Amino acid sequence: MNAATLSSPVQSPKFKKDHFGRALMIGAVIEALMIGGLIYSHLSQPVTVKPKPKIMAIHMIKPAPPKPKPLPPPPKPVVHPKPIPKPLPKPIPRPVPHPVAHHPLPPKPLLAKTPAPRAPVYTPPVTPLAPPSPPAPSPAARQSAVDLYVSEVRLLIQANLRIPEELRLMRLSGMTVVSFELTPQGRVLWAKISRSSGIGAVDRTAEKAVRSIIYPAFSRKMPKTDTLFVVDVHIKT
Template sequence: MTTTMFMTVNNSPVPEPNDRHFKYALAGAVAVEALLVLGLIWFGQSTPPVKPVKPKQHVMAVQMVTLPQPPSKAIPKPVPPKPVPPKPVPPKPVPPKPVPPKPVMHRMTPPPPRPHPQVERPPKPAPTPPARTVTPPTPAPTVPAPKPVVTPPPAPPPMSAQQTASLMGRYVGLLRPMIQQNLRVPAELKAMGLSGKATVEFEISPSGRLLWEKIIKASPLGAVNRAALAAVKAGGFPPFLKKMPKQNTVFQIDVEVSAGSN
């Protein structure tokens, strides 16, 4: 490596020193400066170039640590004074218990036994013979008195067919308004203004209980048939009239379903 140094020469006029020492000092300074320049030139040629040294990379492991919170300055609780134990009280002297004197045992001779007095026993009575048990005579079997024969009242004369038909007609006259009252007209018939008639056959017991029901003459409208059958199923019929035959009876009634009905 070569180092070049430039020297600037000042051409300004230098005042001549008056004394000799100034000349010597100036000559020495010039000589020293020349030696320094030559030394720097020689040092630059002799020293090899310095290789740049790469700094080493240091890897540091960093770990996050949560430091505990500093304890809060709590107000110290007042320490209660320690209880002073009471001074031990010396036990009172217990007087010695007096020793009871030993009892004196006196031996006593038992008195002589007294003679038992002789008791005279009475003689045993003679045994009495057992009394005879008299069995009462068995009573004769009683014959129950014959029950009086109750003759049933004479059966009423059978009703004629005309009377039976008249009673049935009266009973059917009671059933018709009840079935009509139970009738509920479907909304589809009301909306379309349709009407129809269906014949329902059903059986009733003498107490008025409905046993079964069915349509025997249907209407072309299914809603009419369903409404007529539902009106009979609702039931609530009265018992038979007094003179009607007491047996299950089958009835046939025409049920009219119209849009104007309730």
């Protein structure tokens, strides 16, 4: 064997067949890997769902015919106010002429002769007579009228007694003699205690009762001058 023969050995047909089958398998594996990679990359991407388009239905509606406009109302008849009749002017009454009566002139009086003036005669004035004064009452009648007035005064004082509450609580009683002077009209000029009861509150109550009363006027038979009265006042509680 020479050197050329050793460097390039002759490949047998069995070797070629193994080499081709091996290359075919490698190609199939590479193709399978590529297909798997494509499938993996496709599965890893998010799936986007396209929305379905909305279908809008349009219905054509026939417009309603326009309503006829209402006819305007007939114009109202114009009523003219009745003219107010003007009042007729009142006729001015004409003065009725009165016939003028012509009286005849009276005859002129005859001038009489005037007598000569006389001296005035003095007549003294007549004084009217005063009415006769009533007869003065007798002393007995006057005393009787005074006694009757004193009894009325004593009843008035006893009826108008105002007993203070302090006397009622202390049950104080007594009799006081009070002297006082009255005008003919019944007005009290003064009053004082003539005889005390011995209790100051009783004396003050009696004197106050005498001063606070409006007495009647004197009767006709009583004297028309200021008169002194002495009355006993009894106070009981």
